[in-house]
Amino acid sequence: MSEAESRKGLPRTKRGERTRAALIAAAREVFERDGYLDAKISDISKAAGTASGSFYTYFDGKEEIFAAVAEQVQEEMLHPHVRGRTGVTDPRDLIEAANRDYLRSYKRNARLMAVLEEVALINEDFRELRMERGKAFAERNAKMISALQESGRASADLDPMITAHALSVMVSRMAYLVFVQNQRIPFEKLVTTLTQLWVNALQLESD
Amino acid sequence: MSEAESRKGLPRTKRGERTRAALIAAAREVFERDGYLDAKISDISKAAGTASGSFYTYFDGKEEIFAAVAEQVQEEMLHPHVRGRTGVTDPRDLIEAANRDYLRSYKRNARLMAVLEEVALINEDFRELRMERGKAFAERNAKMISALQESGRASADLDPMITAHALSVMVSRMAYLVFVQNQRIPFEKLVTTLTQLWVNALQLESD
Amino acid sequence: MSEAESRKGLPRTKRGERTRAALIAAAREVFERDGYLDAKISDISKAAGTASGSFYTYFDGKEEIFAAVAEQVQEEMLHPHVRGRTGVTDPRDLIEAANRDYLRSYKRNARLMAVLEEVALINEDFRELRMERGKAFAERNAKMISALQESGRASADLDPMITAHALSVMVSRMAYLVFVQNQRIPFEKLVTTLTQLWVNALQLESD
Amino acid sequence: MSEAESRKGLPRTKRGERTRAALIAAAREVFERDGYLDAKISDISKAAGTASGSFYTYFDGKEEIFAAVAEQVQEEMLHPHVRGRTGVTDPRDLIEAANRDYLRSYKRNARLMAVLEEVALINEDFRELRMERGKAFAERNAKMISALQESGRASADLDPMITAHALSVMVSRMAYLVFVQNQRIPFEKLVTTLTQLWVNALQLESD
DNA sequence: TATGAATGAGGATTCATTCAT
DNA sequence: GATGAATGAATCCTCATTCAT
Numbered sequence: 038m039s040e041a042e043s044r045k046g047l048p049r050t051k052r053g054e055r056t057r058a059a060l061i062a063a064a065r066e067v068f069e070r071d072g073y074l075d076a077k078i079s080d081i082s083k084a085a086g087t088a089s090g091s092f093y094t095y096f097d098g099k100e101e102i103f104a105a106v107a108e109q110v111q112e113e114m115l116h117p118h119v120r121g122r123t124g125v126t127d128p129r130d131l132i133e134a135a136n137r138d139y140l141r142s143y144k145r146n147a148r149l150m151a152v153l154e155e156v157a158l159i160n161e162d163f164r165e166l167r168m169e170r171g172k173a174f175a176e177r178n179a180k181m182i183s184a185l186q187e188s189g190r191a192s193a194d195l196d197p198m199i200t201a202h203a204l205s206v207m208v209s210r211m212a213y214l215v216f217v218q219n220q221r222i223p224f225e226k227l228v229t230t231l232t233q234l235w236v237n238a239l240q241l242e243s244d
Numbered sequence: 245m246s247e248a249e250s251r252k253g254l255p256r257t258k259r260g261e262r263t264r265a266a267l268i269a270a271a272r273e274v275f276e277r278d279g280y281l282d283a284k285i286s287d288i289s290k291a292a293g294t295a296s297g298s299f300y301t302y303f304d305g306k307e308e309i310f311a312a313v314a315e316q317v318q319e320e321m322l323h324p325h326v327r328g329r330t331g332v333t334d335p336r337d338l339i340e341a342a343n344r345d346y347l348r349s350y351k352r353n354a355r356l357m358a359v360l361e362e363v364a365l366i367n368e369d370f371r372e373l374r375m376e377r378g379k380a381f382a383e384r385n386a387k388m389i390s391a392l393q394e395s396g397r398a399s400a401d402l403d404p405m406i407t408a409h410a411l412s413v414m415v416s417r418m419a420y421l422v423f424v425q426n427q428r429i430p431f432e433k434l435v436t437t438l439t440q441l442w443v444n445a446l447q448l449e450s451d
Numbered sequence: 452m453s454e455a456e457s458r459k460g461l462p463r464t465k466r467g468e469r470t471r472a473a474l475i476a477a478a479r480e481v482f483e484r485d486g487y488l489d490a491k492i493s494d495i496s497k498a499a500g501t502a503s504g505s506f507y508t509y510f511d512g513k514e515e516i517f518a519a520v521a522e523q524v525q526e527e528m529l530h531p532h533v534r535g536r537t538g539v540t541d542p543r544d545l546i547e548a549a550n551r552d553y554l555r556s557y558k559r560n561a562r563l564m565a566v567l568e569e570v571a572l573i574n575e576d577f578r579e580l581r582m583e584r585g586k587a588f589a590e591r592n593a594k595m596i597s598a599l600q601e602s603g604r605a606s607a608d609l610d611p612m613i614t615a616h617a618l619s620v621m622v623s624r625m626a627y628l629v630f631v632q633n634q635r636i637p638f639e640k641l642v643t644t645l646t647q648l649w650v651n652a653l654q655l656e657s658d
Numbered sequence: 659m660s661e662a663e664s665r666k667g668l669p670r671t672k673r674g675e676r677t678r679a680a681l682i683a684a685a686r687e688v689f690e691r692d693g694y695l696d697a698k699i700s701d702i703s704k705a706a707g708t709a710s711g712s713f714y715t716y717f718d719g720k721e722e723i724f725a726a727v728a729e730q731v732q733e734e735m736l737h738p739h740v741r742g743r744t745g746v747t748d749p750r751d752l753i754e755a756a757n758r759d760y761l762r763s764y765k766r767n768a769r770l771m772a773v774l775e776e777v778a779l780i781n782e783d784f785r786e787l788r789m790e791r792g793k794a795f796a797e798r799n800a801k802m803i804s805a806l807q808e809s810g811r812a813s814a815d816l817d818p819m820i821t822a823h824a825l826s827v828m829v830s831r832m833a834y835l836v837f838v839q840n841q842r843i844p845f846e847k848l849v850t851t852l853t854q855l856w857v858n859a860l861q862l863e864s865d
Numbered sequence: 866t867a868t869g870a871a872t873g874a875g876g877a878t879t880c881a882t883t884c885a886t
Numbered sequence: 887g888a889t890g891a892a893t894g895a896a897t898c899c900t901c902a903t904t905c906a907t
Contacts, residue, residue: 048866049866050866052866052867053866056866056867074281074366077900077901077902078901078902078903079901079902087867087868088867088868088869089868089869089870089901089902089903090867090868090869090870090903090904090905091866091867091868091869092902092903093902093903093904094866094867098902098903099902154365155365158361158362158365159281159362164425168425168427171421172427192440192444194440195437195440195441195444196433196437199418199429199433199434199437199438200437200441202418202421202427202429203414203418203437203438203441204414204441206413206414206417206418206421207410207411207413207414207417209417210413210414210416210417211406211409211410211413214378214409214413218371218375220375220379220409222406222409226403226406227406230402230403230406230407230410231406231410233399233401233402234402234407234410234411234445237399237402237444237445237446237447238441238444238445239444240444255890255891256889256890256891257886257889257890257891259885259886259890259891259892260890260891260892263891263892284875284876284877285876285877285878286876286877294892294893295892295893295894296876296877296878296893296894297878297879297880297892297893297894297895298891298892298893298894299877299878300877300878300879301890301891301892305877305878306877462887463887464887466887466888467887470887470888488695488780491879491880491881492880492881492882493880493881501888501889502888502889502890503880503881503882503889503890503891504882504883504884504888504889504890504891505887505888505889505890506881506882507881507882507883508887508888512881512882513881568779569779572775572776572779573695573776578839582839582841585835586841606854606858608854609851609854609855609858610847610851613832613843613847613848613851613852614851614855616832616835616841616843617828617832617851617852617855618828618855620827620828620831620832620835621824621825621827621828621831623831624827624828624830624831625820625823625824625827628792628823628827632785632789634789634793634823636820636823640817640820641820644816644817644820644821644824645820645824647813647815647816648816648821648824648825648859651813651816651858651859651860651861652855652858652859653858654858669869669870670868670869670870671868671869671870671907673869673870673871673906673907674869674870674871677870677871698896698897698898699897699898699899700897700898708871708872709871709872709873710872710873710898710899711871711872711873711874711899711900711901712870712871712872713899714899714900715869715870715871719898719899720898
């Protein structure tokens, strides 16, 4: 992604800096309002208060500016605002904290997450990028699951990798259902139920 | 959906019958090959061996013929080919059979399921249709879960509706991952792991 | 016009007779409802309760069936329903009777007169047909005017032909304004004012 | 009308100015040559020497550019080229001058006047616009007639409004007959006869 | 850097007319 | 005579991208 950005050199003047930032902010607005497919470069430029041609001073096209916007969000998805997880060691508490963080971030960026979903369906590059991220995430979780299994605190007969994937998509898909498709489920109940499902699924023994 | 189809009267001739069927078959091919957005009416007509105008004798546009194609698939998703579930009463066996049927159907229609996903993202009507189906499905499962809870065979502290939704999306999303995105997981292992996750999640007691 | 009709031989069976009549009646409805340009052969056939192909058993196309419909109306325009002009000899009374008849017929057939106007603007043949009729009509009136001038009962310094045309179009255009464009003018006042304008314009001396 | 034009902002560049003007000029040519219905946007663009897409930089469609063309003509119809009516006060002379101006303008723009007629028949907006103009024009004339009646210089028993309408349409329809349909009548004779008909119709007393 | 005008490819859709049954 | 399915030509309009000022 960072390669893509660097194709068009970063702005050298303050003025350029401002224009580029304005374009990214405008792009986010437009993507959230219209979705990816219906977002028009001309609308982004207009929203940024620049001429349509200026867009191409900083970006090669829609795909590239979307990458810039997406990066912002995904950074937030990975480094949640409120952490405060110091000292939490109980697996169940960890899972709950992770789920809550994720769902909270998802909720905050729901419109853009929907667009991310859209783009992943349309664009090869984004699809792969996202699959890799999902895989990396699942691998981390799979390791955690293996560890729990080895210490006898989780059901040993589950395939760690499949399980990790399955529980992950369960959470992310429910987030989509609730925050994008507006399936009416109270936030707190969602968090606790999903957490409980993780715990049960793993047959997690409290220490 | 069936209303949409009936706008343009069904063919009254054998010849018309054949043409219409050819168009639907051709549409499925084209949708699977190109996806929804890139599918061109002219390609469908050509693939069906008819003049481009003939398409409009039977359908009002891409949306409508897609509905016809989708209906075929969704019928199959609901009435799986191989049933043989006679005499199965154990909840675990029922769940496994249901999961296996679903995954098998999904696999068989993977390309089109991907397109269905695409369309749901693009088209309001399909999105709603699909949400309603998901809800109806979840409600059936929620009832089953409630029954199990009441008879003490499933964990009582789970919200039946959220649980039903969550376990459903877990399966369907894994199907997407594996059969559309080609995440490499062996079929049988997928079935048993997902089933085990259901069983664990519900804390299902074998009779 | 009659040549056009005869191209496709008249129906030989009773059944054919009925179909042809149904088509003409349906055509009039459709023309009145949709205008000439927007009238579709398929709509006419449908309204007549026949298959679209049957249309061509009796007519060569839209132009031809319109001619058939127009002929009906123009016959009525020339042979008004209520005449009762027996014994009227005073020029003023004759003019008033003629104007009243014309305006009454126009009002009764307003929708179709509007279509006639439309067709004359679009179709060369109809335009010429109509110009000839207008000319023939003007010539009759011009003769009348000449006669009145020669007997000293009408202003001698008017060109009879131009005058005849001018007074004719004054009446027909006012009919269009009032009955098609719904300019709100009471019928009787319209008749008497137009008649008075004729009388004044010709400086008509009552015997 | 002017609102419609302003939807697409006026050009901000000299180059743009030139292109827009070229399009309007080209449109007039094409409309005059082909009529409204048969005029193709692509032909207009080609005639203006621009890419087909450039048309849409300045106009939303055929209707809008026609409005721009029509406005030019109608301006001329209202502000005739040669005036020289200084010092004319005699009603008869005024009427003759007005008729001559109108007929001269009509003759000069005959092709486009025919198209205007066509469009009024097809397009709701133009039809209404034109009716309103006709009404406004008739109202002015009606006032003049009333004034003449009150000062005893015109026949008192005519309805001013109907009379104004009738005499107006008489002139405009004759213009159509002569300059569009090529009814062969010498210009000067047309002017004097129509004027005489006005004078007679109003029973105008020379001062 | 910024501007905004110019470019032009590309596919849906309608409907009069024909013709095999 | 009646049917109704098949044909296919023909134009509109959008919008990403370029480039001369």
